[in-house]
Amino acid sequence: MNAVKIGIDLGGTKVLIIAGSNEEKHPTGLDFTPFQLEEIISNFIEKHNLDPVGIAIAIPGLLNTGGDVLLCDVLPRFNGWNANNAFADISPKIRVINDIRAALIQEFSDVDDSLTCGIVMVGTAVGAAFIVNGKILNGDSGWAGEFGYFPLVVNGETKRIDTLCGGDYLAKQLGLTPKEMADLAVEGEELVLKTIAKAGYFLGVGIAGLVNLFNPRRLAIGGGTASLPGYWEGIIKGASDNIIPELWNEDLLCKVKDGSKVAAMGAMTLL
Numbered sequence: 001m002n003a004v005k006i007g008i009d010l011g012g013t014k015v016l017i018i019a020g021s022n023e024e025k026h027p028t029g030l031d032f033t034p035f036q037l038e039e040i041i042s043n044f045i046e047k048h049n050l051d052p053v054g055i056a057i058a059i060p061g062l063l064n065t066g067g068d069v070l071l072c073d074v075l076p077r078f079n080g081w082n083a084n085n086a087f088a089d090i091s092p093k094i095r096v097i098n099d100i101r102a103a104l105i106q107e108f109s110d111v112d113d114s115l116t117c118g119i120v121m122v123g124t125a126v127g128a129a130f131i132v133n134g135k136i137l138n139g140d141s142g143w144a145g146e147f148g149y150f151p152l153v154v155n156g157e158t159k160r161i162d163t164l165c166g167g168d169y170l171a172k173q174l175g176l177t178p179k180e181m182a183d184l185a186v187e188g189e190e191l192v193l194k195t196i197a198k199a200g201y202f203l204g205v206g207i208a209g210l211v212n213l214f215n216p217r218r219l220a221i222g223g224g225t226a227s228l229p230g231y232w233e234g235i236i237k238g239a240s241d242n243i244i245p246e247l248w249n250e251d252l253l254c255k256v257k258d259g260s261k262v263a264a265m266g267a268m269t270l271l
Contacts, residue, residue: 008267011124185228
């Protein structure tokens with residue numbers, strides 16, 4: 001058997017599992033259950049003849065220090081789930097971390113005391129995490145980074161960044177599944193592309209608020225929705241239009257270095 005570390009990025013539409021050169025993706029969704037995840041991971045280990053020396057899981061939502069999922073909007077069946085209990089018989093070391101926090105750790109592995117930076121991940125919903133003067137920003141109760149709840153006023157109505165920019169909400173707005181939306185965007189469907197570009201612009205406006213408030217050296221942006229055609233261009237337009245001119249430069253915003261693997265790889269740094 002192959003002794004390996006396993007990194008898992010559990011999201012609202014898919015779960016990514018990485019172990020050495022082995023990698024698999026499986027669909028999730030609102031009705032996805034902890035039992036299904038446990039079965040997928042067990043099958044992955046058996047299929048690739050692995051001996052897990054550690055399992056690290058990046059999970060969306062709020063977690064406590066004991067590994068309990070306190071609140072997960074995009075995967076509600078996981079509220080109250082504890083990975084340590086679920087995988088105690090599979091691996092001697094289990095680590096659980098918020099997915100955006102995991103991505104932050106991976107993206108900014110070399111941190112000095114002067115660094116202020118952040119990461120924004122746009123998938124099913126939107127999340128963020130920040131380092132301020134070399135230290136991770138946690139907030140009073142650990143909730144810092146809930147960027148998806150950032151309010152914007154659009155046509156006289158206050159809406160959340162999640163509902164304006166998150167992939168699940170965009171697909172529902174178009175009456176499509178996320179996959180159908182992505183496929184039509186690649187095919188150049190005009191309405192889909194306009195919707196994506198507008199969402200990117202709104203996210204850029206929200207990011208401008210973060211930049212004007214925190215004055216970061218760099219903000220990295222990732223997630224499947226952010227990679228849709230036209231989304232990135234919308235972000236740049238919305239941000240550059242609204243950031244204080246003295247704070248804007250072309251290197252301020254960038255795409256995450258490790259793409260779709262960033263959260264799983266960040267989680268594995270805990271092992």
